[in-house]
Amino acid sequence: DQQVKQNSPSLSVQEGRISILNCDYTNSMFDYFLWYKKYPAEGPTFLISISSIKDKNEDGRFTVFLNKSAKHLSLHIVPSQPGDSAVYFCAARISARQLTFGSGTQLTVLP
Amino acid sequence: IAGITQAPTSQILAAGRRMTLRCTQDMRHNAMYWYRQDLGLGLRLIHYSNTAGTTGKGEVPDGYSVSRANTDDFPLTLASAVPSQTSVYFCASSELGGKNEQFFGPGTRLTVL
Numbered sequence: 001d002q003q004v005k006q007n008s009p010s011l012s013v014q015e016g017r018i019s020i021l022n023c024d025y026t027n028s029m030f031d032y033f034l035w036y037k038k039y040p041a042e043g044p045t046f047l048i049s050i051s052s053i054k055d056k057n058e059d060g061r062f063t064v065f066l067n068k069s070a071k072h073l074s075l076h077i078v079p080s081q082p083g084d085s086a087v088y089f090c091a092a093r094i095s096a097r098q099l100t101f102g103s104g105t106q107l108t109v110l111p
Numbered sequence: 112i113a114g115i116t117q118a119p120t121s122q123i124l125a126a127g128r129r130m131t132l133r134c135t136q137d138m139r140h141n142a143m144y145w146y147r148q149d150l151g152l153g154l155r156l157i158h159y160s161n162t163a164g165t166t167g168k169g170e171v172p173d174g175y176s177v178s179r180a181n182t183d184d185f186p187l188t189l190a191s192a193v194p195s196q197t198s199v200y201f202c203a204s205s206e207l208g209g210k211n212e213q214f215f216g217p218g219t220r221l222t223v224l
Contacts, residue, residue, distance in 0.1 A: 043201050043215030093211055103153035
């Protein structure tokens with residue numbers, strides 16, 4: 001049973017528009033959430049994170065929103081750029097324990 | 112260059128053979144991890160180590176073993192490879208606690224025939 005779910009395997013967005021990637025979780029004990037970005041033939045790289053005590057965290061073009069009542073988080077990329085095309089993984093953890101990853105969403109930003 | 116190195120980059124292996132995937136980090140991180148990435152399943156934790164001398168089982172540990180003799184190295188061994196172990200394997204490291212931001216190596220693509 002997947003505790004972290006990314007239900008959209010792929011997403012295509014026009015350059016300059018907003019990309020919204022979604023992630024749902026089932027375990028209410030998760031207290032920290034992270035987004036990773038992965039290019040082909042490379043390892044994932046950390047992008048942005050949010051603590052469960054917050055509902056929003058922003059870093060440049062990237063914003064993560066957390067809705068604890070819905071057990072849902074989303075990553076917004078504004079404006080989207082072709083270089084943002086990659087697989088995005090959301091991940092969650094309980095206290096200082098290991099991360100649980102979602103299955104990933106392939107984002108394609110069209111020029 | 113600081114980071115994580117993995118070897119080999121790729122490998123084709125006959126079923127039943129023994130294989131060790133190597134992972135070395137130079138960031139002096141306490142914790143290290145092994146994941147496998149499979150299409151539609153994301154990253155699944157195989158084994159982890161919170162500090163040198165200790166290891167733990169992740170979500171999919173069967174058929175794999177690890178050791179952590181020192182801080183920098185965390186090899187993953189397949190004692191007798193099977194085709195279902197065909198995957199891309201990523202090693203990662205992090206500080207214990209805090210934000211647990213994990214840094215990943217470039218991966219090893221393993222094919223078991």
